Amino acid sequence: MAESISSDVSSMCDKSAKIYVAGHRGLVGSAIVRKLQELGFTNLVLRTHAELDLTRQADVESFFAQEKPVYVILAAAKVGGIHANNTYPADFIGVNLQIQTNVIHSAYEHGVKKLLFLGSSCIYPKFAPQPIPESALLTAPLEPTNEWYAIAKIAGIKTCQAYRIQHGWDAISGMPTNLYGQNDNFHPENSHVLPALMRRFHEAKVNGAEEVVVWGSGSPLREFLHVDDLADACVFLLDRYSGLEHVNIGSGQEVTIKELAELVKEVVGFEGKLGWDCTKPDGTPRKLMDSSKLASLGWTPKVSLRDGLLQTYDWYLKNVCNQ
Numbered sequence: 001m002a003e004s005i006s007s008d009v010s011s012m013c014d015k016s017a018k019i020y021v022a023g024h025r026g027l028v029g030s031a032i033v034r035k036l037q038e039l040g041f042t043n044l045v046l047r048t049h050a051e052l053d054l055t056r057q058a059d060v061e062s063f064f065a066q067e068k069p070v071y072v073i074l075a076a077a078k079v080g081g082i083h084a085n086n087t088y089p090a091d092f093i094g095v096n097l098q099i100q101t102n103v104i105h106s107a108y109e110h111g112v113k114k115l116l117f118l119g120s121s122c123i124y125p126k127f128a129p130q131p132i133p134e135s136a137l138l139t140a141p142l143e144p145t146n147e148w149y150a151i152a153k154i155a156g157i158k159t160c161q162a163y164r165i166q167h168g169w170d171a172i173s174g175m176p177t178n179l180y181g182q183n184d185n186f187h188p189e190n191s192h193v194l195p196a197l198m199r200r201f202h203e204a205k206v207n208g209a210e211e212v213v214v215w216g217s218g219s220p221l222r223e224f225l226h227v228d229d230l231a232d233a234c235v236f237l238l239d240r241y242s243g244l245e246h247v248n249i250g251s252g253q254e255v256t257i258k259e260l261a262e263l264v265k266e267v268v269g270f271e272g273k274l275g276w277d278c279t280k281p282d283g284t285p286r287k288l289m290d291s292s293k294l295a296s297l298g299w300t301p302k303v304s305l306r307d308g309l310l311q312t313y314d315w316y317l318k319n320v321c322n323q
Helices: 028-040 055-069 083-089 091-111 144-167 193-207 226-239 257-268 293-299 305-321
Strands: 019-022 070-073 113-117 170-176 179-180 211-213 221-228 247-249 254-256 274-276
Touching: 019 028, 019 179, 028 226, 028 247, 055 091, 070 091, 070 226, 083 091, 083 144, 091 113, 091 144, 113 144, 113 193, 113 226, 170 226, 179 193, 179 226, 179 305, 193 211, 193 257, 211 254, 211 257, 221 226, 221 257, 221 305, 226 247, 247 293, 254 305, 257 274, 257 305
Parallel strands: 019 070, 070 113, 113 170, 170 247, 179 221, 211 274
Antiparallel strands: 221 254
C-alpha cells in the first residue's frame, strides 16, 4: 500500500474532538497532554492504571464502547532498563503485547478515526547501519538485552500495518530516539544516561565533591530529543501523516557522551573535575536515527540540547529534589 500524506489539509481541526492518550502520566504521555492542551484541545480522555488496566481486554472494550474517542495516542508501555528486561522477560513481552493488542483492536472496533502507536529505537538490529533508516527493521538480530520489549514493539508496528492492509484503518507508528525532559526517571540505579548524569552532578555539587567519574571514555555518539519536541512531532504525524511504514522521530543531532557530560556539568553548575573510568565499557560506538523521512514531511525539532537541559534541570530541582 502506498504512503499517503496530507500536507495541505489538517485532519485535526476540531479542537473538541475526543482524544484518548494512553499512558498520560509517563514521560511521553504527559508531554503529549501538555502539547494538546497548549494547542487548545479541550476533550482529552485520560485514565490512570488504577482506573483502567489496559492488560484486561474486557475493561478496555468497555472503556472504548463508553467513551468512543475520535483519536488515540498509544504511549502506554511497560518500560525498564537492562536489568529489568533480563529479570522479567515474560512481563516485558507479555504486558506490552496485551496493552497494544487490546487498545488497537478496541479502537478499531469502536470507530476510532486514527491511532498513533509509539515505539522505541530499540526495534532496530544491534548492528544496524548508521544513521538507522526505517528500512533497517527486521534485517538482522536485535540487541539481546532488550529483545523482549523490542519484539513487542515490532509486533505493535506490524499490528497497525495489518489493520491498515486488511481494514483500510488509519493506524500509524512513530519510533522516537533517546528522550529526556520533565517527568523523566532520575532513579539512581535504573535511570538512563542523561538523567543519571544530571543527578550525579547535582548531588556532587550539593555535597561539595571534588570530582565526578563517569564510566567509559566518553567517545560514544548518541542522539537526544527533548520530550516536548516528540510531543510536537506526534501531533504533527497524527494531523499530517497516513502511511503504512513507521516513522523515525529524532533530532538528527549527535553528541559524544563527553560533550553531553560537560554540558550537563555546566548547566548544573558543578565546578569540580570531570573524570573518566576507561576500564568500564563504552557500549555501542554510535547510535543515530535517520529522521530524514519526518523532515521531508515538514517537521523539525525546536528545542536545543542546552535549552532542553536547562528546562529539565529546573524541573528536577522543583519536582525531584523537593520530594
